[in-house]
Amino acid sequence: MPLPHPRSGAASAALDRIVERPSGALLAFDFDGTLAPIVPDPRDARALPGVTDELAALSSLVGTVAVITGRPAAAAVEYGGLDRIGGVVVLGHYGRERWEDGEITAPGPLPGIDLVRSELPGLLDRAGAPEGTWIEDKEHAVAVHTRRTPAPDTVLAALRAPLAGLAERAGLVVEPGRMVIELRPPGMDKGAALTALADDRGAAAVLYAGDDLGDLAAFDAVASLRERGVPGLTVCSGSDEVAELAERADLVVDGPEGVAGLLASLRAELRSRA
Template identity: 65%
Template sequence: MPLPKPGSEAGAAALDRIVRRPADAVLSFDFDGTLAAIVPDPSDARSYPGVTAELSRLAPLVGRLVVITGRPAAVAVEYGGFADIANILVLGHYGLERWEDGHVTAPDPPAGVGLVREELPELLRRSGAHDGTRIEDKGRSLAVHTRNAADPDAALEALRIPLAALAQRAGLTVEPGRRVIELRPAGMDKGSALAGVVADAGADPAVLYTGDDLGDIAAFETVERLRGRGVPGVTVCSGSDEVEGLSDRADLVVDGPQGVAELLAALRAAIAGRD
């Protein structure tokens, strides 16, 4: 399969640079909806077929592989099958956690997370949350999913204001997503996490970031800022019919996690055949 061509000149130039100089490249990815399909129960998510194998093949060819996710880092490693991949960094909780070489480092969670954990069930009861609404406790944050409600979008909309009020009282920030609202610590997002990785990568990197949801906009913005400073960068959207806006900002849109798996294979083949 040929390597797809980004729609922008900047994106096309960055992808060409990655192929020509892979040892300088930082390839970064969201997990859910990008490397793994969205599923009704988040605990059932696993890497899309072929993704882990292609990442393993790419790892020795490129400067750095990075997964940046809202999940706990160790969970993403387990669900993604990343533990045996050399040269991969997994940043969990939007960058607050760092998994590398089998070890996780992270600060203590703020007290507000405990407040949300205590009050969230009663808040959902008082708010008349739709049947099928569920809480996901991520340890350092909590998320409310409405994907399994009869009307997921209406269920989510009914909870936006009360969840925002709870987050404000707890000193947390609200992270909207695909039929989910997460209450998490402030001060870090996927854009900041990506910027830190690029800063550590050396003097002359090229960057690819692939995501699928509203939380990935911050990483897209980081790529755009880096391009303004002369760093080659390309943004890729793992497309779906659930989120609008991200695809309009992407240099390249692929067909969900299957398209991401195909992109990884095509990129690996292009790098291997560059000579």
């Protein structure tokens, strides 16, 4: 399968640079919705069959393979079998945690997380959150999911204001997503995580693939890296739930299956040139 054609000349130049200088390439990916299909309960998410194998194959051909996720790093490693990828860097909690070579480094949780834990159940009761609304405790963040409610988008809209108020009192920020609102520490997002990793590795070119609103910060980081002379390519793992990301992306593929296909094409191209 040939490599796809990105929408812009700058993106095409980035893909060319990755192919021509793979040892300097940083390939970074979101997890849920990008490497793993979206499922009703995030605890059931697993990497699409074959996608981890493709990443493992690419890891020996490019400079750095990374996963940047809002999940705890250890959860992403477990659910994706990411420990099978040689040299992979997993940045969890939007970069607050780093998993590398089986070791996790992270600062301690902020006190505001404890406040959210104690007050969130009562807040949801007062807001009339229906059955199916549930709380995911991520240690460094807390998320409220509505996907299993009868009207997920309506429930999410009703909860935005009270959750924003709680986040403000706790010194946290709100991160919206696909039928989820997350309350997490400020000062770190996928864009900051991607930029720091690109600088740390001296990346000569960057590819970032994501599927949700939280990935827009990483898209912005790719744009900033381009301004600094580092070619970059943004990929949207497309769905019918988040149109904004597809509009911004240099390349849109059909969900995790499309991401796997892109990885296979890139692997084949790199091996043909080895």
